[in-house]
Amino acid sequence: MTIVIRDTPSLQKRKRRAAPRLAALDTTIGRALVQAVAVAAFFAAWELGVRLGWISNFLVGSPVGIFNLTIRLIANGELLVDTSYTLFEAILGFVIGTIMGSLLGLALWYSVFVARLVEPFIVAINSVPKIALAPIIVLWFGTGLVSKVALSVSLTAIVALIAAYQAAKDADTDLQSLLISMGATKHQVFFKAVVPSTLPAIIATFRINIGFGLVGAVVGEFISSQHGLGHMIFTASSLYDLNTVWVGLFTLMVIGFILYYVIDIIERATLPWKLSSTTHQVQV
C-alpha cells in the first residue's frame, strides 16, 4: 500500500514563515550583543547631543559626566553608604511586609466568616495610595530608619495579603477533598494542600514587592532623611545637579535588577516542581 500526498501547502508555509536571520541572533550571546549595542547607541546619542548643544547639559546631564561622577562617588565611599542605607530599608520593609501580609492572607482561609467580614476593609485600605501616608508615617515614626521601613511595609503587606488570600481561595478543592476523604483534619488540609499551592502566587508577589520595598524606602527618604539614594536624588535635583540624580537613579536600577534575579534564584530553590518541564511558552 502506498500513500500519496499530492500537495503539502501547510508544510511549505511553515518553512517560509521562519526568519533565518532572526534565529541566528536568538541565542544568549546574540541577544546580549543586541542589548549592549542598543544601550551604547542610546548613551552615544545622548553624549553627542550634549556636545553639539542640542540637549542642555544643565537640565539632563551627560553620560561622560555621570560616569566620572560614579567613579568618584564609589572611590570616596559615598555611593556605597547611600546604597546600603536604601537597600537595608527596602529589604527590611520587603521582608516584614511580605511575611506579615502573606501570613494574614493565608490565615483568612481558616475562617470564611472572618474573611468576608474584613474583605471590604482590605479593599478600602488597598484603594488608598499608600504613598499619601508618607508624611504621617514620618510624623509618627521619625526621620530615621523606622519610618522608611514602615512605609515599605505599608506598601508590600497589602499586596502580599491580597495575593495570598486569593491564592488560598483558589487552591484546588479536589485536592482538599481527597485529603478529607483520607481523614485529614482542617489543619492538615491547610498545611498539605493550601499552603503549598499558594507558594507560586506568593513568590510571584516577591517580584512586585521588591519594587514596592524600594519605592517605600526612596519616598521615605525624599520626605526627610540624612542618607540614602532617595536623599541623594532629592538634594541633588534641588541643586540642579543632574549628574548626581542620574547616578542615584542608575544605582536604584542596578539594585532592582540584582534583587529581581535573587528572587529568581529563590523561586528556583523553592519551586523545583514548577521547573521540571523544559517548554515554558507556546511558540506562536
Place this chain on the structure above:
Amino acid sequence: MLEDLSFSINERDFVSIIGPSGCGKTTIFNIIAGLLEPDSGSILYRGEEIESLRGRVGYMMQKDLLFPWRTVLQNVLLGLEMKGVAREVAEARAHEYLKQFGLAGFENAYPKTLSGGMRQRVALIRTLIMDPDILLLDEPFSALDYQTRLYLEGVLKDAVETYNKTVILVTHDIDEAVALSKRVVVLSGRPARVKTVHTIDIDARSPIAARSDSQFSGYFHALCAELDIQTEKTPAGTTT
C-alpha cells in the same frame, strides 16, 4: 438528586455503578466518602449505622489528583502521613508498592514529568497503600487512551485480588464494567434509583480475557438495553 436509592455491597465485592451522566453517581461517592452530608438515609457498615466512611475509603477520580509539588514517593506517602504512620515504615512500604507496580526508579520524579498512565498508577498506589476498607473509583481510567486503560484495568484487578479489597467503580464504560465487576448496578436518570442489579458470572483471569469470554457480549447487550430504555424515557440531554 437521589431518591430511594439503596444497594448493598459484600466484602471483597467488585461492584460497578453505571447510569446516565448526571444521575448522581459522584454524589453517591461523596456521601460514602464523607464529603457531602445526605439529607436523609443511612449507611450501614458491617452491621452498624455510621455517618460516613471518611478515612476508611480510598477515593480515586478521573483526575489523578497528584500533588504537583510532591514527588512520586511523597505523593504515595500522603495518606500514611495523614494516619501518622512512622516515616521509615511508610517509606519501606511505599518502595515495595512502587516496585510492584513498575515505578521503581521514579521515586523522585515530579508528576509533571510522568505519562498519564504512570500518574494514574501512582494514584492507585496512593489509594491502596492506605489499606482502605473500600475503594471508591470514580471513572478512574476514562481520561486515558484505550491501551493504557486496558493495561491499568489488569493492574487494578490484580491489586484488588492480591490485597482483598472491596471496590465500587463508577464508570460510563459498559465494556469496562462487565470486564471488571462481579456485579453491576444500573441506575436510572434523575432522581437516581436503582434499576437493576446484574451479577456478572465471568470467571476470567484478566479484563482482557473477560472480554473474549463467551458470556461477555450477552452481558454487554443486556446492560446496553437497560440504558437504552432509559434514554428513550428521558430523551433530552442524556448520554451514556
